[in-house]
Amino acid sequence: MNRRGFLQSAAGLAIPAAPAGVDWTKVREDFPWLKRKVWLTAADYHPLGIHSLRAAERYLAYRTYGPGEGRDRYTNEQQRETKELFGRLIGAKPAEIAFVQSTTEAENLVVSGMDLTKGNVVIDDLHYQASKFLYHMLQKEGRIELRVVRHRRQGFWTIDRRDMEKAIDRNTKLVSLALVSNINGYLHDVKATAELAHARGALVYGDIIQGAGAIPIDVRAMGIDCAGCGAYKWLMGDMGFGFLYVREDVQERVRRSRYGVRQYTSPTRAQSDSKFDLVPGAARYEASGSISNCGGVIAHAALKYIHQLGIDNIRAHAKTLTDRLQKELPRMGYPALTPPDNPTPIVSFLTSNYKGTAAKLDRAFGETVIALRRWEFTEESGEVKIVEGMRISPSVYNHQGDGDKLLEALG
Numbered sequence: 001m002n003r004r005g006f007l008q009s010a011a012g013l014a015i016p017a018a019p020a021g022v023d024w025t026k027v028r029e030d031f032p033w034l035k036r037k038v039w040l041t042a043a044d045y046h047p048l049g050i051h052s053l054r055a056a057e058r059y060l061a062y063r064t065y066g067p068g069e070g071r072d073r074y075t076n077e078q079q080r081e082t083k084e085l086f087g088r089l090i091g092a093k094p095a096e097i098a099f100v101q102s103t104t105e106a107e108n109l110v111v112s113g114m115d116l117t118k119g120n121v122v123i124d125d126l127h128y129q130a131s132k133f134l135y136h137m138l139q140k141e142g143r144i145e146l147r148v149v150r151h152r153r154q155g156f157w158t159i160d161r162r163d164m165e166k167a168i169d170r171n172t173k174l175v176s177l178a179l180v181s182n183i184n185g186y187l188h189d190v191k192a193t194a195e196l197a198h199a200r201g202a203l204v205y206g207d208i209i210q211g212a213g214a215i216p217i218d219v220r221a222m223g224i225d226c227a228g229c230g231a232y233k234w235l236m237g238d239m240g241f242g243f244l245y246v247r248e249d250v251q252e253r254v255r256r257s258r259y260g261v262r263q264y265t266s267p268t269r270a271q272s273d274s275k276f277d278l279v280p281g282a283a284r285y286e287a288s289g290s291i292s293n294c295g296g297v298i299a300h301a302a303l304k305y306i307h308q309l310g311i312d313n314i315r316a317h318a319k320t321l322t323d324r325l326q327k328e329l330p331r332m333g334y335p336a337l338t339p340p341d342n343p344t345p346i347v348s349f350l351t352s353n354y355k356g357t358a359a360k361l362d363r364a365f366g367e368t369v370i371a372l373r374r375w376e377f378t379e380e381s382g383e384v385k386i387v388e389g390m391r392i393s394p395s396v397y398n399h400q401g402d403g404d405k406l407l408e409a410l411g
Helices: 003-011 024-029 050-065 077-091 104-111 128-142 161-167 191-199 283-287 292-307 309-331 354-365 399-408
Strands: 097-100 120-124 145-149 170-179 203-207 226-230 240-248 349-351 372-380 384-392
Touching: 050 292, 077 097, 077 240, 077 292, 097 104, 097 283, 104 128, 104 203, 104 226, 104 240, 120 128, 120 161, 128 145, 128 170, 145 161, 161 191, 170 191, 240 283, 283 372, 292 309, 309 349, 309 399, 354 372, 354 399
Parallel strands: 120 145, 120 170, 170 203, 203 226
Antiparallel strands: 097 240, 226 240, 349 384, 372 384
């Protein structure tokens, strides 16, 4: 497709209007990164907004100069509010939220706090690679039996409920899944999976890093017992700070497996070496001696910003962009791996010429703007298959002009 053909095609495409009530041009200005480059890969990491920069500056000024005008530490009240804001985003209580360093740490805390012996763990192959590694290592050490449900590859990549049903039985202790797959943005039918798991006595863990802040989530309605996510993707925060959710009524089933000063009251007061007053709720999982205070103030500011925009508005805005890509890219020779009605802002496509696609993007942009990926899967036969494609994940700061540039580059 040449430039004239591309522009004619774009002109004839009906582009939905932005949701009422949000000035998306102003939102774009809140993310200065977009002044210097196109960035269509928030699923890798999300640029910080000016509001988060200001919060970090106030905190760093406090750490540099001490208390004073325009300087602030990450107070206990702000920490409580951060948990409340995140909990409200996913339908959880603040007492069900703990601070962690990363998504992977959250899952490790849950797994190490469960008795998985003499049982099996079920995952699917659209799960995040670090989670696959965790469970494969546990199997290699003889601590679990691992069952991997493979995605259906006829057309769009999805996980079939019938395959999950075959894998989950009375010996299943845990079902771990990515609520939104980092591979192709597939939204797992977690409610159906949770109903199967709970009927057979298993808990459900959800990796929600590609969903929290991007789509509406209600962990209780979905049947998710535990979940974790870092803050640096759709939560618009920074690396080294994240959240763990453990449902209130399963906290005794998921034991604390590590120990630190944030788990008991008055940590600065010398206490008897045989008696400590433990803090209630999910804070029992905060085993590290400290948390990233700078990451915390950034997350606090970003969560307030997300709530100000409204998660439904955020989702509707991204949909105008991904719907267009889902329509145009397959016509240009890039088959979609993401179902067209999939309600997330991540869309992935196959490319028959990986190096050629990379060269087109390099000529147009000279730097990364989307994620080119090689996905490796193990077939039931044991054969390893490599699939080449690209993942595109627009966020609140993108507009249709970014889509124009990408489509023209790939055309």
